[in-house]
Amino acid sequence: MTRQTLYTISEMVDLTGATEFLLRSWELRYKVVRPKRTKTGRRMYTDADVMKISKIMQLTRQGFKISQLSSLNLSELQELEVKTHGLKSPQVAMNKKTGALQKVFQSLAKTDWESLKSVFNEERKRLSAADFVHTFIVPVAQHMSLLSLNNGIDIIQEHLLTSLIKESLYSLSVKPSRKKNKFKMIFATIEGDHHDLGLLIAKVIADVHGHECVYLGSHVPKKELSEACVRLRPTHVIIGTSFGSQEFYRESILKYLNFVDRHIPASIALWVGGPGGQGLSLKMERSFYIFKSLEEYEGHICLR
Ligand code: B12
Known part of the structure; x- marks a missing residue:
C-alpha cells in the first residue's frame, strides 16, 4: 500500500507509549527521527517513525540505553529485539544458511510466482511448524511491512505474498x-479490518503450543463474535488489530471491545494484539490484556 499517512505528536504518544518530552529530546539530542513540519511548525511523523520509536521503546524497557540504539536503523532494531527475546536471530540464521528471505524477495521483485512458492515449500519441508513460523513466516511478514513503508513493494506483490503466507x-x-489445561481460543479482527496476518500467526503459535483454536478470521461483526462466544464457550477471545491510528479506527476498536465485553460470559478472557491496540486505555471486570508483541503473547500461552 503506498498511501503516506502522517501522525501528530499526540498520535505518536498514543501509538508508541513515548511521552511528548521523550520524543522531542530523542529527536534533538539523538536525531532518532526527523519529523516533517507543517507550515505552523507542528511535527508530523511517518509510519516508519512510529515503527522505529515503538521498537526503541520496547528495547529501552528491556534495559538498553538510548545512546546504544539511536544510530540503528529499523532492521537493526528488529534484529536486536529478536536476539534479546532469547531466540536466535531468524533473519541472520536464515540468510546465512539458506538465503530463504533473500530468495523470497528476489522472486517477489520479479513477480515469479513459481519460485516464490517453491521457497515456501522448501522451508516448510525443512523446518518444524514452530520454526517455520518463527524463523521464516514472521521475518518475511515483517520485511514485507518494512518494504511497504519504503514503497519497495507494489500492491500486486503485497497481495501475492500475503496470500502465500496465509495459504x-x-x-x-x-x-x-491432550493437555488438560489447554485453552479454547477464538480469533477474529474487527469489522472493516481485513489485516489478519498477525492474528493468523498468533493462532498458529497457539496451535503449536497445544491449544484448541477456532479461527473466525478477519472482519467479524461484533454481534456474531459475541454469539459465537456464547455458543462455543471459549476460554479466550483474541482480537487482532492492524496499523492504524486514525481516530475512527481506534474508536471502532473501543466500541467493538466494549460491545463484546457486555455480551459475552464474564469467565471468558479478552485479549488484544497487533499495532492498532497499542496504547488503548480500557478497564474491564473480566481478564483483559493488550499484548505488546508476539513474544509477550507466546509467554502467556506456554503450557508447562
Ligand atoms: C499486508 C497488508 C495489507 C493486505 C492485508 C492482508 C491480510 N490478510 O492481512 C491487504 C492487501 C489486503 C491490505 C489492504 C489494505 N490496507 Co494494508 N497493509 C498491509 C501491510 C503491507 C502489512 C501488514 C501486515 O500484515 N504486516 C505483517 C504483520 C505480521 O506485522 P504487524 O501487523 O506489524 O504485526 C506485528 C505485531 O504487531 C504483532 N501482531 C500483529 N497482530 C497481532 C495479533 C495478536 C493477537 C498478537 C498477539 C500480536 C500481533 O505481530 C506482528 C509481528 O511482529 C501494511 C504496512 C505495514 N507496514 O504495516 C499495510 C497497511 C496496514 N495497510 C494500510 C491500508 C491503508 C490498507 C487499505 C485501506 C488500502 C486500500 N486503500 O485498499 C486496505 C484496507 C483493507 C481493510 N479494510 O482493512 C495502511 C494502514 C494505514 C493506517 N495507518 O491506517 C498500512 C499501514 C499501509 C500504509 N502505510 O498505508 N493491506
Whole structure:
C-alpha cells in the first residue's frame, strides 16, 4: 500500500507509549527521527517513525540505553529485539544458511510466482511448524511491512505474498494436544479490518503450543463474535488489530471491545494484539490484556 499517512505528536504518544518530552529530546539530542513540519511548525511523523520509536521503546524497557540504539536503523532494531527475546536471530540464521528471505524477495521483485512458492515449500519441508513460523513466516511478514513503508513493494506483490503466507499457515498441520489445561481460543479482527496476518500467526503459535483454536478470521461483526462466544464457550477471545491510528479506527476498536465485553460470559478472557491496540486505555471486570508483541503473547500461552 503506498498511501503516506502522517501522525501528530499526540498520535505518536498514543501509538508508541513515548511521552511528548521523550520524543522531542530523542529527536534533538539523538536525531532518532526527523519529523516533517507543517507550515505552523507542528511535527508530523511517518509510519516508519512510529515503527522505529515503538521498537526503541520496547528495547529501552528491556534495559538498553538510548545512546546504544539511536544510530540503528529499523532492521537493526528488529534484529536486536529478536536476539534479546532469547531466540536466535531468524533473519541472520536464515540468510546465512539458506538465503530463504533473500530468495523470497528476489522472486517477489520479479513477480515469479513459481519460485516464490517453491521457497515456501522448501522451508516448510525443512523446518518444524514452530520454526517455520518463527524463523521464516514472521521475518518475511515483517520485511514485507518494512518494504511497504519504503514503497519497495507494489500492491500486486503485497497481495501475492500475503496470500502465500496465509495459504501456508492455513495448511500447517499441528498434532492436537491432550493437555488438560489447554485453552479454547477464538480469533477474529474487527469489522472493516481485513489485516489478519498477525492474528493468523498468533493462532498458529497457539496451535503449536497445544491449544484448541477456532479461527473466525478477519472482519467479524461484533454481534456474531459475541454469539459465537456464547455458543462455543471459549476460554479466550483474541482480537487482532492492524496499523492504524486514525481516530475512527481506534474508536471502532473501543466500541467493538466494549460491545463484546457486555455480551459475552464474564469467565471468558479478552485479549488484544497487533499495532492498532497499542496504547488503548480500557478497564474491564473480566481478564483483559493488550499484548505488546508476539513474544509477550507466546509467554502467556506456554503450557508447562
Ligand atoms: C499486508 C497488508 C495489507 C493486505 C492485508 C492482508 C491480510 N490478510 O492481512 C491487504 C492487501 C489486503 C491490505 C489492504 C489494505 N490496507 Co494494508 N497493509 C498491509 C501491510 C503491507 C502489512 C501488514 C501486515 O500484515 N504486516 C505483517 C504483520 C505480521 O506485522 P504487524 O501487523 O506489524 O504485526 C506485528 C505485531 O504487531 C504483532 N501482531 C500483529 N497482530 C497481532 C495479533 C495478536 C493477537 C498478537 C498477539 C500480536 C500481533 O505481530 C506482528 C509481528 O511482529 C501494511 C504496512 C505495514 N507496514 O504495516 C499495510 C497497511 C496496514 N495497510 C494500510 C491500508 C491503508 C490498507 C487499505 C485501506 C488500502 C486500500 N486503500 O485498499 C486496505 C484496507 C483493507 C481493510 N479494510 O482493512 C495502511 C494502514 C494505514 C493506517 N495507518 O491506517 C498500512 C499501514 C499501509 C500504509 N502505510 O498505508 N493491506
